Amino acid sequence: MLQKYGLAAVAATLIGVGSSAHAVDCPVKLGAILPVSGPMGQVGERIAETGLFAVEQFNEAGGVLGCPVEYVLRDTQGQSAVGVDAAKSLVDLDGVQALIGAVSSGVSLPVLTSVAVPSRVVQVSCCSSSESFTALAEEGKTEGYWFRTYATNRSQSAIGAKLTVDSGFKNTAVIYVNTDFGVGLAKRFEQDIAKLGGSITAMVAYNESQQSYRAEVTKALEGNPDSLYLVAFPVDGATITREWLALGGTDNLIVNNSLRSDDYFQAVGPQFLQNLQGYDSAQPRLPSVDSFNEMFEARFDSPPNGPGLHSVYDAVTVVLLAMEASGDIAGESIRDHIRLVTSPDGIEVHPGPEGIARAKELLAEGQTIRYVGATGALSFDRNGDVQAPKMTWKLDGDENVETGYLSTAEVAELIRMLDE
Amino acid sequence: MILQHIADGILSGAIVALGAIGLSFTMKMLRFANFSHSELLTWGAYSALVFLAFFSSFGGFFDQAIGPFSFGPDLLLAMLCACIATSVIALLLHRFVFERLSRTAGHMTMVFASFGVALTLRHLVVLIWGSDPIYYSRELQFAILLPGNIRVMPDQVFLLGLTVVVVIALHLFMSRSRTGIAMRGVAESPDLARASGVNVDRIITWVWAIGASGAAIGGVLYGMTVQLRPELGFSLILPLFAAAILGGTGSLYGAVLGGLIVGLSENLSVMVIPTTYKPAVPFLLILAILYFRPEGIFGERSR
Numbered sequence: 001m002l003q004k005y006g007l008a009a010v011a012a013t014l015i016g017v018g019s020s021a022h023a024v025d026c027p028v029k030l031g032a033i034l035p036v037s038g039p040m041g042q043v044g045e046r047i048a049e050t051g052l053f054a055v056e057q058f059n060e061a062g063g064v065l066g067c068p069v070e071y072v073l074r075d076t077q078g079q080s081a082v083g084v085d086a087a088k089s090l091v092d093l094d095g096v097q098a099l100i101g102a103v104s105s106g107v108s109l110p111v112l113t114s115v116a117v118p119s120r121v122v123q124v125s126c127c128s129s130s131e132s133f134t135a136l137a138e139e140g141k142t143e144g145y146w147f148r149t150y151a152t153n154r155s156q157s158a159i160g161a162k163l164t165v166d167s168g169f170k171n172t173a174v175i176y177v178n179t180d181f182g183v184g185l186a187k188r189f190e191q192d193i194a195k196l197g198g199s200i201t202a203m204v205a206y207n208e209s210q211q212s213y214r215a216e217v218t219k220a221l222e223g224n225p226d227s228l229y230l231v232a233f234p235v236d237g238a239t240i241t242r243e244w245l246a247l248g249g250t251d252n253l254i255v256n257n258s259l260r261s262d263d264y265f266q267a268v269g270p271q272f273l274q275n276l277q278g279y280d281s282a283q284p285r286l287p288s289v290d291s292f293n294e295m296f297e298a299r300f301d302s303p304p305n306g307p308g309l310h311s312v313y314d315a316v317t318v319v320l321l322a323m324e325a326s327g328d329i330a331g332e333s334i335r336d337h338i339r340l341v342t343s344p345d346g347i348e349v350h351p352g353p354e355g356i357a358r359a360k361e362l363l364a365e366g367q368t369i370r371y372v373g374a375t376g377a378l379s380f381d382r383n384g385d386v387q388a389p390k391m392t393w394k395l396d397g398d399e400n401v402e403t404g405y406l407s408t409a410e411v412a413e414l415i416r417m418l419d420e
Numbered sequence: 421m422i423l424q425h426i427a428d429g430i431l432s433g434a435i436v437a438l439g440a441i442g443l444s445f446t447m448k449m450l451r452f453a454n455f456s457h458s459e460l461l462t463w464g465a466y467s468a469l470v471f472l473a474f475f476s477s478f479g480g481f482f483d484q485a486i487g488p489f490s491f492g493p494d495l496l497l498a499m500l501c502a503c504i505a506t507s508v509i510a511l512l513l514h515r516f517v518f519e520r521l522s523r524t525a526g527h528m529t530m531v532f533a534s535f536g537v538a539l540t541l542r543h544l545v546v547l548i549w550g551s552d553p554i555y556y557s558r559e560l561q562f563a564i565l566l567p568g569n570i571r572v573m574p575d576q577v578f579l580l581g582l583t584v585v586v587v588i589a590l591h592l593f594m595s596r597s598r599t600g601i602a603m604r605g606v607a608e609s610p611d612l613a614r615a616s617g618v619n620v621d622r623i624i625t626w627v628w629a630i631g632a633s634g635a636a637i638g639g640v641l642y643g644m645t646v647q648l649r650p651e652l653g654f655s656l657i658l659p660l661f662a663a664a665i666l667g668g669t670g671s672l673y674g675a676v677l678g679g680l681i682v683g684l685s686e687n688l689s690v691m692v693i694p695t696t697y698k699p700a701v702p703f704l705l706i707l708a709i710l711y712f713r714p715e716g717i718f719g720e721r722s723r
Contacts (some may be wrong), residue, residue, distance in 0.1 A: 070611055178696045205696045211655040212646045214428045215690045215698060222421050239647060245569050247563050267553060272560050 024329055026067035029075065030055060031096030031317065033086045033111060035103050038078035044103055047126060047308040048073055052101055053299055054316035055206060072096055074106050083107035097329045097369045098319045099123040103308065105130030105181055112136075116145050120331040122338070124319050126312035129153050131184050134141035144335050147380055149311040149318070151281055151388035151395035153181065153417060155411050156256060157188035158418055159279045159390045165196040167277065170229035172198055172254075173220040175240060178205040185231050185256065192418050201225040217243045227252040232259060238267035251275045252372075256337035263382050266394060273395050280308040282405060283310060284376035284406035286401035288350045293376035295352055310374035317351060318342060321371055325360055325363050340380045376408070387412050423568045425687045431576050431645075433683020434583040435524070438638030439614060440663035440675040441590065442631020446568060448670025449607050449627050450518065454661060457635065458660055459541035460506050464636025465643040465652055467505040471498035472556060488574035489496055490561045491644060501642045503633035510632035514538060538654070545650040551627035554648040578691035579641045585638060587676055590630070594672060599626055607670045662702040666709050668719025683707070 032051050035044035055071040063069050072094050074086035083102050089098045099121055102108045108128040113136075116123035123150040136142050164172055172193060176186035183205065190200055191290040201223030201275040203340060204215045219239065220228070227250060232240060237259050245251060251272065257280040264274060283289045292313060296304040297322070304310060319334065328334035340346075341359070346368035349359040362369050371378065378386050390411050443457045465489075474495035476483050482494040521533050563571035594600040605613040606623045614620050635653075642652060663682045667674020686701045709716065 062497065104536045170490060197628075205694060207696055207699055209651055209655060210699065211642070211652065215425065216695045218421065218424050218687075219429060219690050219695060238553065242560055242647075244575055246561055248565075263552070267555075269558055269560055 002163070013188075014191060024067055027070040028036065028064045028067045028323060028329060029070045029072055029094055029096040030316065031087070031090035031094065031099045033083055033090065033099060033107070034075070035078040035107070038076045040078045040103055042281050044076075044078075044306055046306050047312045048104065048185060048306070050296070050309045051126075051316050053296070054313045055320070057295070057351070057353050058317065058320045058356055059351040059358065060268075064320055064329065065327070066336045067080060070275065075100050078104060078107065080107045081104070084110050084114055087111045091115055091119045091121055097185045097323065097331065098334055100233050100312065100319065101199050102199045103127040103208075105219070106179065107133065109133070109136075109180075112146055114143060115124050117141070121145065122147065122322075122331055122334045124148065124338075125313040126150055126315045127308040129156065130180050131188070132180060134264045134383045134385055135207040136312055137385075139173050142384065147315075147318075147338060147384040148309070149375055149378060149386060151411075152385050153185045153188060154415055155387065155390060156279070157185050157192050158293060158414050159392070159411070160254060160256065161189055161196050161198065161418075162414060163193035163277055163279055163392055164193060164200045164227060164229060164300045165226070167252070167254070169252060169254075170198060171201045171225045172227045172229050173204070173219050173225035173245075174200060174222070174231070175204045175206060175216060177233065177236070180208050182231045186229075189229060189231075204239065204338050205415035206227060206232075206236065208233070210236070212241045213243055214247070216240070217247055217249065219285045220244070221247060221249055226250055227254060229254045230259065231256040232236045234261045234264040234267065236260060238264050241273075246274055254278065257281065260393065261399065262272070265398070265400075270395060270398050277392065277394045279390055279392045282389045283374075284374050284389050284408065286372065288372045289374060292351045301344075303377070304374075313351065314371075314375050314378060317356070317373055318371060321359055321369070339380055341369050342370045342371050342380060344377075344379060348372050404414070422688075425572050425691060426684065427570045427572055429533040429684035429687035430680060431572070431580060432687065433680035433684070433703050434580055434639045434665050435642050435679075436507075436656065436659045437676045437679025438583060438586065438634045438641070439660045440667070441587075441672060442634045443660050444669050444671065444675040444678075445607075445627050447664060449603070449610075450522070450624065452518075452522070452527060452534070453661070454518075455534040455657065456513070456530065456538035456541060457534075457631065460510060460537045460543055460632050460635035460653065461639035461642065461656060462641070462653035463467035463509055463541060464502045464506040464632075465648050466549055468498040468502035468643070469496070469549070469554065469556070469648065471505075472670050475496075479585070481572035489578055490557045490559055490575055495556060495640070495644070496691045499637060501635045502640055504634040506636035506639075507629040508668050509541075514531040514624070541720065542650055542654060542713050544584075549648075550652070551650055554643075556644055556648075557627040572616050572629060573645065576578040579645055582637065582641065586634065587672070590634075590672055599623070600648075603627065635721065658699075658702040658706075659683075660688075662705045665706055666716055668716025671716070674716055674718035 006111045013184045038047050052071050055069050059068050076086055077082035105128040108125045112123055127150050129150055129152050133154050174186050176182040185262045202220045204216050204220045206213055207294050255278045258281050260278050321331045322334045322337040325337040325341050347362055348370050349355050360368050387408045389408050390406045391402050393400055393402050439461050446454050462589055472495055477499050482491045486492055521530055561573045561575055565571050603620045603623050605618055611619055659682045663678030664675055667678030684703055686698055689701045
């Protein structure tokens with residue numbers, strides 16, 4: 001008797017599945033490769049939680065094509081080998097249909113070339129800013145599977161050079177971290193500052209985690225620079241800054257956004273950094289950004305301050321919207337639908353369960369949509385890159401205060417002018 | 421600018437020299453390459469932090485900075501205590517790891533054991549004090565301008581002075597005291613020394629204590645002029661080995677000269693090669709020494 005009911009139930013389920021319109025296996029899996037441990041663990045963990053938050057909101061709006069979305073997180077430890085293994089197992093074993101991550105360009109790049117592209121899986125990074133990806137895309141080697149919701153180095157060097165020249169500095173020394181990111185940024189800065197009428201006295205690369213940077217600092221001091229452009233991370237950056245100031249270097253400092261951190265200010269001593277200036281990505285002043293901030297605060301009891309939080313939310317949401325639009329969530333169709341859900345002439349939709357529900361309705365009606373999210377309107381260029389507004393800041397006492405704001409259009413204009 | 425690079429080289433060489441003395445002695449007298457020696461610098465520096473908190477809590481005289489320096493008597497006392505603490509750590513390691521292994525295990529086992537000890541020591545530091553950099557004093561010391569357009573910080577002058585004092589004291593100890601002479605005897609041949617009535621175990625205790633104290637002083641001076649990090653010792657491991665091998669193992673002056681050469685060549689190299697290749701310089705030095713004079717500058721040709 002019981003068996004009969006059981007069979008009937010199975011049959012009903014089968015019919016139910018058969019009658020549903022989409023050929024999708026539930027749940028839909030979204031892979032995330034993020035550094036939740038290791039040197040970037042604290043940053044990575046918050047990014048990972050925000051990614052999950054975006055998935056939860058999408059599920060509240062009914063998931064993708066009627067299926068709940070499963071968020072499968074793997075740790076990269078900030079190491080490329082670990083990251084590639086994690087991505088491989090996500091794609092081959094878990095069968096994820098898209099990848100979110102990684103944070104460091106040095107991890108995202110091997111994941112892209114050895115996992116995402118060969119397996120035809122879309123990869124959207126929240127945080128990798130290296131220009132190597134743009135170059136790779138130009139050569140056609142990403143096959144269009146690469147996207148990022150975070151602006152590239154290109155805008156960082158441009159705004160850094162503008163800030164330096166606008167502050168009236170004429171002779172600038174550059175000290176930069178000897179990684180893909182640092183070298184790319186410093187080289188661009190050298191070109192940009194020449195365009196804007198400044199000049200470089202020395203370009204000095206440093207290797208991470210050295211005992212002391214006295215030799216590097218001494219070399220950078222040659223030529224009596226009136227300012228220093230520093231591309232570094234907090235720990236080594238503090239060592240370099242202390243040695244620089246102690247050896248008689250100027251306190252006219254322009255630093256990359258990676259040094260906009262209390263760890264750095266406190267390690268050097270804010271009293272020595274009163275002429276410190278920097279820049280960072282800014283959130284555009286849009287209602288969609290405010291509504292994300294409110295939802296985030298309601299969920300986590302703290303404002304979304306920290307690198308990568310806005311951009312990972314949008315990375316996840318855009319991918320899931322593209323899956324919804326694609327109808328079959330195959331890698332290729334997700335890739336082709338990402339630009340269709342962020343289309344400049346689409347109907348505007350906002351983050352949050354209601355916004356997503358509305359987006360799904362519109363997609364079901366066959367409309368094109370324009371997702372305007374936590375980082376504002378995303379418009380991916382042909383290389384998968386986005387532009388973002390920038391802000392400049394300085395240290396005033398212990399306080400980090402904003403000194404200027406450049407909208408996306410102004411940033412694009414600045415870059416266009418520099419690239420001419 | 422060349423003078424500045426020379427000054428920087430001598431200053432960073434002095435710290436390497438202090439660490440290399442102990443490494444060189446243990447390598448010669450205990451006959452194995454102790455990769456955990458560099459961690460004794462880290463432990464010296466961090467243990468001084470504990471004693472510093474203790475002494476500075478007295479306030480007043482202890483807390484007052486001396487003259488142009490960034491530190492007061494409290495740090496000097498803390499350094500002394502750190503020497504004792506680090507010696508105790510070294511002796512415990514000897515008693516429970518190296519001595520036990522040396523009875524039965526081969527040379528390579530000792531080397532790998534020292535790697536294991538190094539990892540354990542380093543991560544214990546992370547466990548206790550965390551991985552963020554720490555400073556003895558938050559104050560930033562500005563460099564003074566010396567003739568020849570050389571900039572040095574007062575603390576660095578102290579560093580150099582103290583290194584010279586330590587080396588002279590060790591020289592007198594090695595050449596005048598009975599223990600020092602016996603130590604040289606053990607270095608030559610432990611069996612012969614034992615036959616002549618030298619208490620070899622007591623001498624080995626002295627070797628560890630001297631090596632660990634030198635490392636502790638080097639670590640504290642490093643922490644004073646740069647900062648404290650768990651990788652403090654680890655990042656010095658190559659320079660230390662280069663200095664010890666360069667000078668010839670077991671030689672006091674060899675280790676000091678080796679340290680200075682390593683420091684100078686690292687700092688002067690940036691005038692000709694890009695700064696990013698600087699960490700490779702000690703490697704090249706080790707290769708060159710092993711090729712041309714494997715026994716080191718002051719070392720004796722082995723039979």
